[in-house]
Amino acid sequence: MAAEIMGSTVGKRAGKNVLKTVTSKDHQYRIEHDSIGDKEVPIDAYYGVQTLRAAENFRITGLTMHPEIVNSLAYIKKAAAITNCEVGLLDRKITGAIVNACDEILEGKFRKDFIVDPIQGGAGTSLNMNANEVIANRAIELMGGQKGDYSMVHPNDHVNLGQSTNDVIPTAGKMTTIRLLKNLRKQLLRLHEALSLKAKDFNHVIKMGRTQMQDAVPIRLGQEFKAYADAVMRDINRMDKALDEMRALNMGGTAVGTGINADESYLRRIIPVLNEVSDLDFIQAFDLIDATQNLDPFVAVSGSVKACAVTLSKIANDFRLMSSGPRAGFGEINLPAKQNGSSIMPGKVNPVIPEVVNQVAFNVIGNDMTITMAAEAGQLELNAFEPIIFYNLFQSIDTLGFAVETFVDNCVSGITANEERCRFLVENSVGIITALSPHLGYQKSADIAKKALKLNKSVREIILEEKILTENDIAEILDPVHMTEPGISGKKLMEKLHEK
Numbered sequence: 001m002a003a004e005i006m007g008s009t010v011g012k013r014a015g016k017n018v019l020k021t022v023t024s025k026d027h028q029y030r031i032e033h034d035s036i037g038d039k040e041v042p043i044d045a046y047y048g049v050q051t052l053r054a055a056e057n058f059r060i061t062g063l064t065m066h067p068e069i070v071n072s073l074a075y076i077k078k079a080a081a082i083t084n085c086e087v088g089l090l091d092r093k094i095t096g097a098i099v100n101a102c103d104e105i106l107e108g109k110f111r112k113d114f115i116v117d118p119i120q121g122g123a124g125t126s127l128n129m130n131a132n133e134v135i136a137n138r139a140i141e142l143m144g145g146q147k148g149d150y151s152m153v154h155p156n157d158h159v160n161l162g163q164s165t166n167d168v169i170p171t172a173g174k175m176t177t178i179r180l181l182k183n184l185r186k187q188l189l190r191l192h193e194a195l196s197l198k199a200k201d202f203n204h205v206i207k208m209g210r211t212q213m214q215d216a217v218p219i220r221l222g223q224e225f226k227a228y229a230d231a232v233m234r235d236i237n238r239m240d241k242a243l244d245e246m247r248a249l250n251m252g253g254t255a256v257g258t259g260i261n262a263d264e265s266y267l268r269r270i271i272p273v274l275n276e277v278s279d280l281d282f283i284q285a286f287d288l289i290d291a292t293q294n295l296d297p298f299v300a301v302s303g304s305v306k307a308c309a310v311t312l313s314k315i316a317n318d319f320r321l322m323s324s325g326p327r328a329g330f331g332e333i334n335l336p337a338k339q340n341g342s343s344i345m346p347g348k349v350n351p352v353i354p355e356v357v358n359q360v361a362f363n364v365i366g367n368d369m370t371i372t373m374a375a376e377a378g379q380l381e382l383n384a385f386e387p388i389i390f391y392n393l394f395q396s397i398d399t400l401g402f403a404v405e406t407f408v409d410n411c412v413s414g415i416t417a418n419e420e421r422c423r424f425l426v427e428n429s430v431g432i433i434t435a436l437s438p439h440l441g442y443q444k445s446a447d448i449a450k451k452a453l454k455l456n457k458s459v460r461e462i463i464l465e466e467k468i469l470t471e472n473d474i475a476e477i478l479d480p481v482h483m484t485e486p487g488i489s490g491k492k493l494m495e496k497l498h499e500k
Contacts, residue, residue, distance in 0.1 A: 048133035054126030078102035097139035124169030195229035207422035215431035250291035257289030313361035316354035336414035367392035
């Protein structure tokens with residue numbers, strides 16, 4: 001049945017009603033009516049009176065709805081029309097017109113008629129009605145009528161049949177989140193691959209590890225990059241787990257989750273039909289009232305996105321530190337030069353790509369706080385603050401995905417290592433004394449480190465001057481590779497020393 005309806009065509013016929021129109025300042029308007037009263041709507045607009053009131057009431061961001069949530073609404077309205085037709089509640093011709101209108105929206109048409117601001121009062125009713133009115137008016141046209149003749153196809157009675165803003169908007173938010181996260185996931189997998197490749201390339205590069213910004217013990221640059229790659233994969237896995245919470249929908253619950261005004265057969269069929277038309281895998285929430293009241297699944301997803309942002313910002317911080325200088329800083333790696341770094345200092349090149357990753361991360365973290373507070377602020381049977389949750393969540397997912405994309409293409413893939421500089425810093429650091437501690441004891445090793453710092457000499461020089469160990473002994477203990485792996489460097493030598 002669904003497949004037949006989705007493939008149906010709509011015959012044309014003249015509209016029954018003559019619409020009242022007015023001309024004002026060379027513009028024509030049709031007169032539409034709602035519970036507030038009459039209002040002039042541009043005669044060519046596919047939106048209607050309720051959408052126009054919302055656009056006037058909520059001039060907040062200067063933006064319009066995310067295109068992906070418009071697509072989500074089209075899928076939902078299409079699925080609802082097909083389901084209502086299947087259970088005998090919606091005329092087949094009207095259903096065909098609604099389905100065709102939804103398909104046109106999914107092709108990218110009528111986007112200029114989705115005019116409501118992303119941040120709006122009313123728990124998303126304005127967005128839901130924007131979709132209902134655009135779909136209704138296009139369906140009317142397809143049936144040969146005039147926009148605004150709602151006796152043919154009504155935004156509420158037909159397009160919104162068996163639905164409420166309170167089940168449509170959460171469903172649209174979840175569907176949109178799933179689709180947007182696919183791009184972010186794709187970019188994160190690219191980042192994981194790029195970091196893994198660098199881990200292999202840099203596996204032979206010995207550098208100084210640092211804890212609390214102080215010299216610690218040697219580490220391979222490749223080990224650091226592998227750790228970055230592992231952290232990114234952990235974020236992907238965390239996101240996948242949170243994403244699973246987006247699969248449970250409250251469609252059919254209508255106003256408060258009780259399912260009032262939704263036919264029982266519609267309630268059973270709406271999710272399977274929605275899966276069919278959207279090619280996604282949803283389930284009906286076990287408790288529709290709970291799924292209508294609570295928005296914690298969005299908090300879980302936002303939390304996973306925030307955690308990922310924290311990981312990426314930390315990696316960006318490390319890149320800025322390791323590339324600092326290039327002569328008066330660490331200078332261990334080189335980031336690709338992307339643009340001039342100063343309007344006054346010639347030749348200065350800044351780490352602009354890591355910096356933009358940092359800034360996106362800061363914004364994502366702030367968005368997560370907004371999402372958290374908005375989810376907490378719901379009362380009783382509904383949370384009215386889904387619009388701000390969606391606005392911030394979609395922004396976080398989109399911008400983080402774009403940031404990761406430029407991070408891979410304009411930074412990570414082009415990083416090179418300054419091997420000689422890395423080795424120099426290792427050989428001249430007192431941190432390598434840690435490898436000597438099992439052989440000489442903690443206190444003696446500490447004394448050598450203090451003397452090396454005081455005299456501005458290397459640990460090696462002090463040990464040789466005081467004839468504590470031979471050159472060969474030092475070379476064995478301070479073998480760079482052995483110092484970056486588990487175990488005691490120079491273990492055989494230690495056994496000989498203990499025998500003595």
